Amino acid sequence: MPSQITRQITRQITRHVLTIPARGPKPARKVHYRRCGSGPALLMVHQSPRSSAEYAELMREWGAHFTCIAPDTPGFGQSDPLPGNPEIGDFADAIMEFADALGIAPCPAYGFHSGGIILVTAIKRRPQAFRCLAVGGYAIWTPEEMRIFGESYLPEFVPQPYGEHLAWIWNRILEQSWVFPWFDTREEARLPIAHADVAQVAQTVSEMLDAGEHYRAGYGAVLRAPRDIPPAGEDVPPCLISAYGGDPLQAHIDRLGEMPASWSARKVATPKEHQDTSLAFLQEHVGDAPCGALPEDADEGWLHLDDGLIHWKGKRGGRLQLHAPARELADPGEGALAIDVPGHGQSSDFADMRAAVKAAADALGAQGIDWPAPPPGDPEALYPDMTPDRFGLYLQRAWQTARAEAFFEPWYEANATHAVPLSPEAIATPAVHARSLARVRAGDAARRWHDTLAQIQGET
Known part of the structure; x- marks a missing residue:
């Protein structure tokens, strides 16, 4: 509610x-x-x-x-x-x-x-x-x-191989404003606050998926x-x-x-x-005593930059490891740093992604940045639209894309020429689920991060 x-x-x-x-x-x-x-x-x-x-x-x-x-x-x-x-x-x-x-x-x-x-x-x-x-x-x-x-x-919430759970979760959250409990379709269960607010439903779906x-x-x-x-x-x-x-x-x-x-x-x-x-x-x-500084961990947090927040993990002063478009940070190696790049994972989006990464590196005292190469393929096809829609179809696009990635590179070239060796780890449902959620969270920032990496690659 x-x-x-x-x-x-x-x-x-x-x-x-x-x-x-x-x-x-x-x-x-x-x-x-x-x-x-x-x-x-x-x-x-x-x-x-x-x-x-x-x-x-x-x-x-x-x-x-x-x-x-x-x-x-x-x-x-x-x-x-x-x-x-x-x-x-x-x-x-x-x-x-x-x-x-x-x-x-x-x-x-x-x-x-x-x-x-x-x-x-x-x-x-x-x-x-x-x-x-x-x-x-x-x-x-x-x-x-x-x-x-x-x-x-x-x-039970168990991700299914073909993404059926995503259709369920969208409708479960959407219809919770129509009837209560969400599964009760009797007229007596109708609510007076019914809506189809796509942004509100998408936010709640994202939190439930977390x-x-x-x-x-x-x-x-x-x-x-x-x-x-x-x-x-x-x-x-x-x-x-x-x-x-x-x-x-x-x-x-x-x-x-x-x-x-x-x-x-x-x-x-x-x-x-x-x-x-x-x-x-x-x-x-309430009393009038002000709240002072609060404790927080030293190996994970969010940097407050001018335009938003950057999520980071690791050891300050280590080398900064960056992930590919439509992905999220992995736990960094010993002595290293990792961030969710702008617009991905738990980081805010930034108009100038490159400047934001460099600002984060400076704030963390990073000893250099590992810029990944952009993945092969046509950027127009690599990153399908992840804008939430009335029917929750963006969730299915994310799932089908993440699943196809285990079969082909680039994922949209479904033919023998572009087949990749099948890996049980890559095709496992939990792995597909994680990749699909990363795509949903990245949205259109994935394409812009690809373009940023391609520009950096062209300069070296």
């Missing part, structure tokens, strides 16, 4: 990675988070199966009042999953481990849908870690609803979560739960039952009213 409205706000969002150390049987895990704004820290937890990217516009707006900090929850976005079969308490503990690692507790927090459920469990377990909590919809499922969800809501099969763990944990609202007489930080018209969880406001005296719930008309009400509540209860 949508949790924000679009606004033209330009505050810079930065991105970071922080490794939570191993604790007992818990392995070390990486957490990716976004930061924006200034002032007191505000912890923001996204819904499933999204990532912190869903809060980008809201962070730019609320960044006028807070230092907005939004992690990808475990298994979503660019964060590592939790081991085993985690439940809601494990996700709540994971969020608190992250807040502790940053040193921002006690702080206010905001969560929408799944994010709110995680935070309610967290505030019940560790009330001293919060100043207040604003929640967008809190689910109280009936036994019959749970039965329906259990049967169909979380099917999560892959891990979406079932995080989504399942919140669906199975019991009503975890603290008892009526308990002394806990204040909380506001609100839900707007058209949100399936607005009806759940009537199911909340007794709550602590400092907790309240209300129905509002629109997403904007929900956000404005939440912001006013958070401002009322």
Whole structure:
């Protein structure tokens, strides 16, 4: 479900990675988070199966009042999953481990849908870690609803050899605004907020593809979560739960039952009213201590250049390794560096790709750059259009292209002359899946990167 409205706000969002150390049987895990704004820290937890990217516009707006900090929850976005079969308490503990690692507790927090459920469990377990909590919809499922969800809501996500899973994921996300649950085609399940917003669907599809099969763990944990609202007489930080018209969880406001005296719930008309009400509540209860520098890993991060962000990994001062068009960074060799080149992977796009790479190399202290040669073939044919469309056909173009690459070079020359030896590793479905996602993320930047490499090659 949508949790924000679009606004033209330009505050810079930065991105970071922080490794939570191993604790007992818990392995070390990486957490990716976004930061924006200034002032007191505000912890923001996204819904499933999204990532912190869903809060980008809201962070730019609320960044006028807070230092907005939004992690990808475990298994979503660019964060590592939790081991085993985690439940809601494990996700709540994971969020608190992250807040502790940053040193921002006690702080206010905001969560929408799944994010709110995680935070309610967290505030019940560790009330001293919060100043207040604003929640967008809190689910109280009936036994019959749970039965329906259990049967169909979380099917396995297993990439198929011919890309059938991509047709499913497009329609599953698209139709989630038409009916709820997404698979329920009864007239009674219709939603009043139906849309065919290609950009919104494509963004959610991208985030769900990032999560892959891990979406079932995080989504399942919140669906199975019991009503975890603290008892009526308990002394806990204040909380506001609100839900707007058209949100399936607005009806759940009537199911909340007794709550602590400092907790309240209300129905509002629109997403904007929900956000404005939440912001006013958070401002009322927040402290005034500013948020300072936050810790992050030394071997991975995002460079903040004038026009955007460049994702990098490796050892600063090493030689910079660049990948081919429509690909993404691989873990660099010992002592080396790698980046997602502009417009690819987790890097922003840049008008001047060559200048951006050189700026990244300078910022990382790279001892030289390994420029790859452009792949053979006609650039007009090598990079089919990856613009999202109403029917999700761009996903199939990416898949068919990635699969053909295992048979021919260039991929579009399907004949014996251009056949390449068949490699089990290259034709394996997970490998095709990874290449197709890299193409989708690169979009038209792949062709421009090809042209940049061809120009560099012509100069040497």
